[in-house]
Amino acid sequence: MNQTHTWKQKVKMMLHILLPIFITQVAMQFMVFFDTVMSGNFNKENLAGVAIGASLWTPVYTGVSGIFLGVTPIVAQALGARKKDRIASSVIQSGYLAVAFGFVLILAGAFAIEPILQAMSLEPDVAEVATHYLHYLGIGVVPVLIYTVLRASIDGLGQTRVTMFITLLSFPINVLLNYMLIFGKFGFPALGGAGSGLATSITYIIIMLIAIWFMKQNDGMRELGMLSMFEKINWLTWKEVLRIGTPIGLSIFFEVSIFAIVTLLMSNYDTITIASHQAAMNFASLLYMLPLSVAMSLTILVGFEVGAKRYEDAKQYARLGIGSAIGLSALCAVLLFLFSSDVAALYNPEPEVRALTQTFLFYAIFFQLSDAIAAPIQGTLRGYKDVNAVFIIAFISYWVIGLPTGYALAEFTDLDAYGYWIGLIVGLAFGAVGLFARLAVIERKAKQGTLKEA
Known part of the structure; x- marks a missing residue:
């Protein structure tokens, strides 16, 4: 990455960082998309089983992997401050921490999965698919956390095209493995929706190995000393990663x-x-990759400028990112409104499932506007290493406001399941307002020279 001086240069730099991240995020989300679509085309019980399994796995995975996204602002700020000697050690120590977290997750899952599923009112076929899906995902827990560290490090250095190519290489492999393991092709057993869990784990292993190979072979990475030697555990580095990463993960x-x-x-x-x-939530998550990619780009760009103490440049990147996300998400919302029936048909051919999916998709339109504001601001604040406020706002908006509102509407009105979606929309809107207010405070402190260095 380089310093920019004009809006034109900033747009060019942002596109250089953003486009590979967006392609990467879409490709990764497409893996989940094909898991869901291909499982749904096996039968609706497998679609529901994967839905339940993914609902248990996804928050745990994203929360824990979010801790290691803290590596991105650490690396970006070190690069901006010209403290390159700190980067390699931060990466290797984060890798050790990822392995430790991975084994804890596997152990917890071994004891918790079956009791949790037994406590739910699931049809037996659905519960069985969910159980096997989660067991297969356990194989890839450690590899995907290690890859998260490597990816966050590569992105923090501004080399987002590398992770894009890694993901694009692994994407067709994941789809092929799904085809083989879900439907039992080329002599493999037909595992149904559970097979998508095994396919995902194998894909995690592949992308981890490719990232390690890149870091060992790339001249720039070797110059930084990436993965060049083993170190003793450095508790101070672990503390720094956890201090920055834990609020992000939470x-x-x-x-x-x-x-x-x-x-x-x-x-x-x-x-x-x-x-x-x-099905509707899966497609809404796919659309979310746009503002999320902008957010990840802003973490890198803002972190780089903050590390160099160029706060006005950081503010300009933030405005550029937020404006772009709002415009593009509004376009996506219009397209979803026009083609919701076609989208619903992708997931399951049964008329009842298709009709209900289409209705849920209309609610997903309202997600786009709040996400377009909230996600880029989250990315900007992480670039400042201002992570505790984001954590507090997320907790209040989703758990204190969003979930209770949704539960009340679903249980005590005629909205039923739709009430939960309205509650989510309310929570997202509150979060967007809170984050915007926090960004204003941070930028004012930066302008006044009272911003504390994290």
Whole structure:
């Protein structure tokens, strides 16, 4: 990355960082998309089973992996401050921490999965698919957390095209493995929706190995000393990663888990409702990749400028990112309104599932506007290493406002399942307002020279 002096240069630099991240995020989300679509085309019980399994796994995975996204601002600020000697050690120590977290997750899952599923009112076939899906995902826990560290490090250095190519290489492999393991092709057993869990784990292993190979072979990475030697555990580095990463992980967990909790609460409805909700939520998550990619770009760009103490440049990048996200998300909302029936048809051919999915998709339109504001501001604040406020706002907006509102509307009005979606929309809107107010405070402190260095 380089310093920019004009708006034109900033647009060019942002596109250089953003486009590979967007392609990467879409490709990764397409893996989940194909898991859901291909499982749904096996039958609706497998679609519902994958929905329940993913609802348990996704918040845990995103929350824990979110901790290691803290590596991105650490690396970006070190690069901006010309402290390159700190980068390699931060990466290797974060890798050790990722392995430790991975084994804890595997151990916790071994004891918790079956009791949790038994406590839910699931049809036996759905519960069986969810159980096997989660067990297969356990194989890839450690590899995906290690990859998250490597990816966050590469992105923090501004080399987002690298992670894009890694993901694009692995994407067709994941789809092929889904085809083989879900439907039992080329001599493999037909595992149904559970096979998508195994396919995902194998893909995690592949992308981890490719990232390690890149870091060992790239001249720039070797110059920084990336993965060149083993170190003793450095508790101070672990503390720094956890101090920055834990609020990031918790804020992501609170955001993602509320969607998972809503899906789990919907287990009280019939299989058609569960399947339709999951299909609509899956597509809404795909659209979310746009503002999320802008957010990840802003973490890198703002972190680089803050590390160099160029606060006005950081503010300009923030405005550029927020404006872009709002415009593009509004366009996506219009397209979703026009083509919701076609989107619904992708997930399941049964008329009842298709009709209900289309209705849920109309609610997803309102997600776009709040996400277009909230996500880029989150990314900007992380670039400043201002992570605690994001965590508090996420907790209040999703768990204190969003979930109770949705529960009340679903249980005590005629809205039923739609009430949960309205509650989510209310929570997202509150979060967007709170984050905007926090950004104003941080930028004012930066202008006044009273911003504390994290």
